[in-house]
Amino acid sequence: ELFRRLGAFAGGWDLDAAVVVVGRDRFAMLEGLEALCDQSLLVRLDRRAGSASATPRYGMLETVREFAITKLEASGEADLMRATHAYHFLALAEEADTHLRQSDQAAWFDRLEQDYPNLLAALVWYRSRGETEPALRLAVALGHFWEARCFLAEGRRWLEDLLSASDVAALPPSLVAAGLIKLGLLIWTQGDFAHAVGPF
Secondary structure, eight states: OHHHHGGGOSSOEEHHHHIIIIIOOHHHHHHHHHHHHHTTSSEEHHHHTTOOOSSOEEEOOHHHHHHHHHHHHHHTOHHHHHHHHHHHHHHHHHHHHTTTTSTTHHHHHHHHHHTHHHHHHHHHHHHHTTOHHHHHHHHHHHHHHHHHTTOHHHHHHHHHHHHTSTTGGGSOHHHHHHHHHHHHHHHHHTTOHHHHTSOO
């Protein structure tokens, strides 16, 4: 059960994320993750990288992850796990966004970069479900990260796509405005000044 549910993650994940997404208490989760490591189904990414992180970080080889995804799809739990995963990483991005202009910004930028595959997976899942509002919230929360870490083209594509969605008029105006501001800043940073101040 634990192994297949972990297939919801893209790239690596830390212990805290596994507890929230999979839904076990911290001790049971740590015990289960280490048992999967002993079976070579998981790898400890923090040990491999020589990190002194206080929070263990895990991952799967891609072929193993593909097997976990197959098991997850067959279980009927895939939508629930992906929804929980997407919600967790939306919350992470929104929390991080409040820190990205503060004294601890470096740690939060690094955290977002480390979990970027999961953040993109959440965006893809929300978009595939037609859930434009949480997808746009996530894209807005990533706006400063995209700008600072030079993911300008990728951020622009996501914001343009979401702001062009058929249901965007039904979204909260403040959210749409925030999306337009983030999009304009990314376009401006790209040097595309004509589009930064006009229709995208």
